[in-house]
Amino acid sequence: MDTVPARRGRAVRLAAGQAIRIVNTHGTQVVDTWAFNAADPNEVMSMEHLHAFLGSVFPKQGDALVTNRRRPILILEEDTSPGRHDTVIAACDLHRYQSLGCSGYHDNCTDNLQAALALIGFPCTQVPAPLNLWMNIPITPDGTIIWGEPLSRPGDHVTLRAVMDCVVVMSTCPQDMIPINGRDCTPVSVQFEVLE
Template sequence: MDALERIPPRRGRAQRLVQGQTLRIINTHGSQVVDFWAFSAEDPLEFLSMEHLRASLGRIFPKAGDALVTNRRRPILTLTQDTSPGVHDTLIAACDSHRYAGLGCRDYHENCTDNLHAAMRAIGQRAPECPSPLNLWMNIPVDAAGGVAFEAPVSKPGDYVDMRAEMDCIAVMSACPQDMLPINGEACTPMEAHYTLV
């Protein structure tokens, strides 16, 4: 296992992966949502796509053994291990300045969309857009009438997911800055997360 790398609270990090490498993302404190994206290293216009993933899986939660597919319906990663209860989100868009304005925030608020672009710039890349992320550990229950709620994660400290790269790609992770809803725990306090290559 490589050294642990830190995803600071409210910030993002990008990691280049070569085909066959496994990325482990760790919910260090148990309550932190990590927005996750992956872009083809060859062509960033091909990326992990939640719309295509749901159609491919026939459900809204990926689980260990599932291929995570791109907008060209090709596997970009495989979810090989998940030590959490497996509650993640594929429905909700990344937070952005417009989302926080809608929640009543008048000043700039850190957000996952900006974190994605900043993390890509930090490694000399550019994200062509902000696709809907795989929101690791985000708990968005859907009721029988189709309504959704924003609830605290059900993960515990140290839970992790392992994802094996099926092509050379760039993984981007954002420790979600949401502090106006309890998606990062009842205390509404964004915290750090960690990742490593295994």
């Protein structure tokens, strides 16, 4: 297994039919996850389009994850967690941490995405809203968002199967100012492996 260190990002190329298993090693880590069509970086996994496609904000095992062209790019083939993943919240960035009171630089998922893609020579034309694996964001009946702690357990994993040749990017979210990465607000590493 390979590791995505705490507060960092990794990009992996998948051929159609291959899969990636992402393991929440410690059980508390949110992983911002993106997918891009390998042949066209302007076609991306899209949470806005996914909501209409699924009729839900919570993808579940067996669901297709679609692009901004409404085509499946990944299948959520396996999910051993309670299945609570966020599709509403944008990737954190410098502006988010400034709004939370951070005065200097703070690692963030937007920069992690761009750095991970640069390492494999894939262009970053946009920062789509990610699939936030294991991020628990309850929405109350009046529309209020709650920043919950993950419901996942150590070793829970998801397997994402590629429908097309694609690039998958994972960022171990560096958020340490609110409890989305657990009560102690400490980002940690996760593991992943590519499966045939």
